[in-house]
């Protein structure tokens with residue numbers, strides 16, 4: 172019996188339990204003298220879930236545990252010359268799996284014929300479009316047969332156990348129904364557990380990502396010393412080609428980190444004043460008509476894919492800055508060469524800043540409008556002007572929120588890739604001149620992970636070290652944002 | 665309205681004749697929210713150094729009238745005021761009037777205590793700083809102290825001036841807001857149900873405070889408590905459905921009002 176079928180049966184049983192619970196509950200409320208504690212909907216839901224949940228739980232545990240158990244058992248049956256080391260065992264067990272998939276498609280008669288030797292196993296399997304070598308070892312075939320048999324038995328047993336558990340659970344739940352039974356509270360508790368479970372999943376996923384990145388990064392640091400990575404000033408990983416003496420590359424983080432922070436700094440320099448001031452205008456000065464028009468327009472800007480901003484940088488902003496710098500240089504010195512490259516930190520910063528404006532303004536606008544009207548009135552009532560009110564009351568009150576919005580925006584700036592590729596190039600250079608190209612951590616991650624890959628060389632593994640560094644930076648920014656919010660809250664509440 | 669004759673008198677002249685001095689005079693004030701008219705040609709004089717209570721059922725326009733006295737209505741979109749309101753004989757809706765300056769002269773205390781999320785000291789110093797009333801730190805300290813003393817809060821907060829104003833109790837917060845208004849040295853203080861969020865003890869303190877403030881300030885107070893109006897005010901104005909029903913000495917209003925609607929409201933027969 173396949174799992175979807177089992178689930179269908181369980182669902183039908185749950186519906187049955189629901190209907191039965193409902194009938195019982197209605198009967199109870201009719202006959203009972205005391206008022207029933209919970210409404211029928213809660214009673215029936217309780218009965219249905221009392222059956223369904225344990226059964227589904229069994230199903231999940233079984234589906235995870237039984238393949239592991241079967242794997243182990245079947246692997247043990249392989250002769251020792253097929254399991255000389257891990258690699259050969261994995262390879263041969265892979266063949267077992269392939270054969271097993273083929274065996275599943277065979278009829279009983281075909282299997283019997285093959286076992287009796289009237290048909291050759293490899294031919295039979297190849298006729299079912301299963302790629303098997305002609306000289307496949309008989310032990311592998313037998314292992315595959317064993318595996319198929321165990322799989323089938325396991326599924327049957329699972330179906331039986333699940334159905335029994337569901338029936339038993341529903342029956343016990345049904346027996347508990349009584350006017351005084353607090354089904355409502357039980358359902359409430361269940362809701363709580365569900366919600367808590369969901370947030371646990373979110374947290375565990377994060378932890379999982381970090382752990383997997385960390386383990387890959389550790390492999391990298393086994394090949395390249397940590398200090399060379401964190402304090403190296405040259406980024407030159409050479410080629411990631413297999414076995415080409417790859418260890419010769421230099422993996423200095425500093426140029427990438429500097430590029431990341433430099434570009435993010437320019438981006439924030441553009442985005443924060445414009446975004447914040449436009450948020451203040453929207454929230455405090457704009458008439459409702461203007462606001463209703465301008466706010467969606469600004470938010471539209473947030474919906475533009477970053478690659479489009481990249482085009483904009485490449486085709487418009489970059490050349491414009493280059494030409495204007497040439498003009499300026501010519502006017503001042505008479506020498507018409509440009510001092511701003513078409514691809515530069517400045518270009519990337521400006522365009523990324525434009526991209527971030529809607530984030531800053533939209534987040535800050537929400538925060539500013541949340542400042543209670545009473546504070547505004549209090550200040551205006553004392554004879555303060557609008558801008559004094561904004562400066563001295565509204566912004567301080569909104570500051571924690573604004574700061575955390577800005578840090579959130581900053582972590583976006585740090586993580587942005589597409590704009591940088593097109594606007595600042597991919598050359599990892601270390602230079603204090605913002606008019607020259609530079610590149611960022613994310614760009615180099617993409618660089619190292621495109622093409623034919625082999626996750627054993629430092630050239631590819633370095634991507635994980637870079638990733639974890641980036642993660643640490645954004646995490647630090649977020650923690651700092653939280654800290655600031657806390658600090659101000661304590662001060663003002 | 666028999667007040668009309670008196671409104672034309674010059675303050676000095678009036679005093680000389682031992683007549684009441686009018687600090688603010690509303691003349692046929694109408695207020696519209698969009699197309700909805702909330703106040704209908706209200707003419708109400710406010711006497712100097714007197715507590716004037718505005719009473720009336722909910723929604724009758726007391727707050728609306730109060731807010732038009734310091735042009736707080738300007739901060740509400742689509743709110744329009746017609747008629748004339750004068751402060752010391754000067755039309756406050758005249759284009760030449762600076763709203764900011766007006767609000768410094770006519771301060772306001774709101775229904776819900778609304779201290780700024782700043783320290784107690786900064787709350788009181790806010791107005792003086794904005795209007796440049798203090799020449800130096802010592803000056804400012806002095807203003808803060810006297811304002812808090814006037815608001816009857818000094819003894820309770822003198823050791824914690826630099827703690828958050830929002831950390832005070834509701835009654836203390838309201839007195840802080842009064843201190844904040846007083847610190848600007850306004851001539852008129854408008855109070856919109858200043859005690860509605862307070863318990864009886866805090867209310868008693870604020871009432872006592874209003875009593876003392878009367879010697880220096882002109883006070884207009886909106887209240888839903890008849891007892892409070894009777895206790896703190898010398899003049900009472902009764903509003904109903906956006907109209908001024910009558911305005912007279914508080915004693916007269918509460919013992920022998922001219923209008924039956926006033927009588928009914930005070931006796932709790934409607935509203």
Ligand SMILES: Nc1ncnc2c1ncn2[C@@H]1O[C@H](COP(=O)(O)OP(=O)(O)OP(=O)(O)O)[C@@H](O)[C@H]1O
Pocket residue numbers: 697702721722723724725726727728729740
């Ligand atoms: N911002 C506003 N927009 C539209 N209408 C308003 C606004 N403020 C008040 N109104 C209307 O104006 C009328 C008078 O309101 P106001 O707040 O002055 O009443 P009030 O006498 O202070 O009542 P209460 O005793 O309940 O505070 C009411 O009908 C109210 O609905």
Ligand SMILES: [Mg+2]
Pocket residue numbers: 726727728856
């Ligand atoms: Mg009101």
